[in-house]
């Protein structure tokens with residue numbers, strides 16, 4: 099559980115987060131979005147306990163795993179030493195993370211000699227080494243190649259079935275795929291907190307690729323091979339498909355054409 103009521107915080111004399119109010123009780127993935135400098139990392143630092151609230155009420159129940167944006171390990175340390183150290187302080191075994199994050203070939207390397215993606219994998223090993231109640235992940239797939247990014251997404255999705263995961267990302271495709279809730283920051287303020295489905299209500303834009311010209315049957319327009327239809331919400335897709343099937347039209351593909359998150363960050 100995390101509760102913030104009228105919380106502010108920042109650095110030195112500079113207030114960066116203003117009047118933050120929200121409550122999180124349910125398990126799942128909360129995607130924290132916002133432009134550069136909006137305050138996402140600062141909120142995660144507050145939630146992780148790295149920054150103290152200056153004003154307001156802040157409560158948090160449960161153990162925390164925090165993945166900072168940058169690796170928080172001494173550059174001179176070798177990966178094996180880092181894992182030994184982390185496993186001691188976390189009282190956890192690291193054999194499974196070596197496997198999951200494919201760290202075997204990196205064990206003898208110094209942290210300073212790792213690529214950005216390799217550093218990220220070592221940072222993630224700490225987060226995944228031991229189960230916690232709340233995961234605060236600052237751009238966990240940033241710098242990872244597509245294979246590792248997908249592994250990490252799978253891991254996060256599986257964790258989120260029984261844990262609270264707050265996740266920042268600039269990848270709106272990823273955010274849309276895995277996020278259950280969306281939190282949008284703008285200039286240090288939380289300006290939107292809702293479910294991904296709530297974002298879609300109002301206008302749900304789908305593209306349909308089919309065997310015949312759909313402009314005679316549906317209202318919409320063509321964008322390339324896709325006939326684009328605007329619907330008030332996702333539950334209407336089935337009705338459209340049924341209508342086309344009644345006309346004996348073969349449907350090759352139906353896909354969401356607009357990412358509802360894009361609108362939020364304009």
Ligand SMILES: Nc1ncnc2c1ncn2[C@@H]1O[C@H](COP(=O)(O)OP(=O)(O)OP(=O)(O)O)[C@@H](O)[C@H]1O
Nearest residue numbers: 109112114132133134135136137138139140141283
């Ligand atoms: N250590 C610091 N000292 C002073 N100001 C800081 C510090 N870290 C961040 N800030 C300021 O706080 C504001 C929010 O920064 P923050 O890193 O939280 O943004 P962000 O949303 O995570 O951005 P990005 O998408 O670029 O990672 C920015 O104006 C930034 O300049």
